[in-house]
Amino acid sequence: MKSSPTRRVLLAGAGIVALALPLAACSAGGGSDDGKVEITYLTQNAEANVTAAKALIEAFEDENPDISVKLETQPAGTEGDNLMKTKLATGEMEDVFHYNSGSLFQALNPDQNLVPLDDQDWTGDLIDTMTAVVSTDNGVYGAPWGATQAGAVVYNKKIYADLGLEIPTTWDEFAANNEAIKAAGITPVIQTYGDTWTSQLFVLGDFGNVLAADPDWAEEYTAGNRKYVDEPALEGFANQQAGFEAGWWNEDFGSALFDDGARMIATGEGAHYPILTGIVSTIAQNNPDELEDVGVFPLPAQDAADTKLTVWLPNAIYIPKTTEGDKLEAAKKFVAFTQTEAGCEVQNTAMVPSGPYANACTLPDDVPGLLKDMQVYFDEGNTNPALEFLSPIKGPNLENITVQVGSGISSAEEGAGLYDEDVVKQAQQLGLEGW
Known part of the structure; x- marks a missing residue:
């Protein structure tokens, strides 16, 4: 999602920086002076990523004293994307690396550049939605690192209890709830167009429903x-x-x-706020006493059978094909560790779960x-990935267009048409056929 607090920071890129980074990944042997196998692990240089990576390495080395892991960092965003591609193309990628899942993962040409991990036991524990965004037809390549988040309707549970409302599963039920809330003198739906990125949730958060109605939509x-x-x-x-x-x-x-918006939904000034579930950390910080007064449900589809929670999936950890010999075995152990109980404990303590x-x-x-509300949809299999995990096409002006539609400046048809035009240039720059 463009410009959200949880979105990657976009930076101007220059791929040649990769050539100055350590070339440890080029060595197949991997022995160090003390007899340990040394591997390198690359992550983005944001403080949260580095903190989690250090905690992961410490826990892994405690359980694997014969392996040493050296941490490397680089920028995120466009610059990081370019560095990843350059390193893979020149054979200079670190032994293990942390990167996006979904369409950006596909852009790395995984069948050519990455080690398939289908033979690892942990791959059977992945939810189907996750497997789809770290795989090709030829295999599974990535292990998830971090939690999910969803684009959905965060709602105030006290208001629902006071008015005797039930969680809606269709748009008509949602509309009826909103009319009852409005009649009670409470704002039914919070919108915060001063931060334009928040206006996109009616469209982006509805994609799980689109995919339920038309499973081929993203590919087409x-x-x-x-x-x-x-x-x-x-x-x-239209909604x-x-x-x-x-x-x-x-x-x-x-x-x-x-x-x-976070304050209003927490305190009951409004009943619904279509937003990313990462909002939980803002409420925990600013309105901790009201944290348990908020819950979440998917943006309802017209048909209850199509109502799915739209999920933003975590990044993943990969191994490049340039990692060989003892290093490869050590790298596989490192990746597998992230999926163990000890690796999960690192994620729960060194990272802030958003889903x-x-x-x-x-x-x-x-x-x-x-x-916990989100977990129910995962357990029932009622989730679908956000579009950005299935397609590289995301126009830069969606947040401005949805502000227009949400402000009554443009109709739904006009806004959708503007967005269809907005993505054409990007699709052409990506060299996609059919554009």
């Missing part, structure tokens, strides 16, 4: 054969238009910020109820 979209101006993808824009026209928004929706895990890891008992 990438091929230029599906458009947002057509159903079922038009529905996200946003309907919400504005029904008067569901807070009065200051045009200037309110994400932090305002359930996509593997055998389980959330601590003391996580907020919102995350």
Whole structure:
């Protein structure tokens, strides 16, 4: 999602920096002076990534004293994307590396550049949604690192209890709830267009429903054969238009910020906030006493059978084919460790979960109820990945277009048409056929 607090920082890139980094991955032997096998592990240089990586390495080395892991870092965003591709192309990638899943993973040409890990026992623990975004037809290449998050409706449980409302599974039920909430003098749906990225959730968070109705949509979209101006993808824009026209928004929706939305949903100033579930950390920081008053459910589809939780999946850890011999065996042990109980403990303590895990890891008992609400949809198999994990196409102006639709400036059809035009240039720059 463009510009969200949880989104990768986008930086201007220059791939040649990779040539100056250590060339430890080029050595197949991997022996160090003390007889240990030494491998390198690459992650992004954000503080949270480095902290988690250090905790992971310490825990792994405690259980594997014959292996030493050296941490390397590099920028995230566009610069990091370019560095990854350059290192893989020149055979200079570290022995193990942390990177995106989904469409950016596919851009690494995994069949040519990465070691398949199908023979590892932990691959059987991945949820299907995760397997799909770290695999090709030729195998599984990545182990998830970190938790998921969802684009969904965060709601106030006290309001629902006071008004006797039930969780909606269809758009009509959601609309009926909103009318009851409005009649009670409470804002039905919070919108915060002062932070324009938040306006996208009606569209991006609805994609799980689109995929349920048309399982080939993402593939056909990438091929230029599906458009947002057509159903079922038009529905996200239509729902946003309907919400504005029904008067569901807070009065200051045009200037309110994400932090305002987090406060409003926590304190009951509003009943619903379509947003990323990473909001739980903001509420925990700013309104800790109200943390258990919020829950989550998917943006409802027209048909209850199509209502799915749209999930942003975690990044993953990979091994390049240049890792060989003793290093390869050590690298596989390192990757496998991330999926063990000890590796899960590192993720629960050194990272802040924003949703359930996509593997055998389980959330601590003391996580907020919102995350436990999400777990139900995972357990029932009622999740689908966000579009960005299945297609590289994401136009830069969606957040501005959804502000227009959500403000009554453009109709749903006009907004969807504008977005269909917005993505053409990017698809052409990517060299995709059909555009």
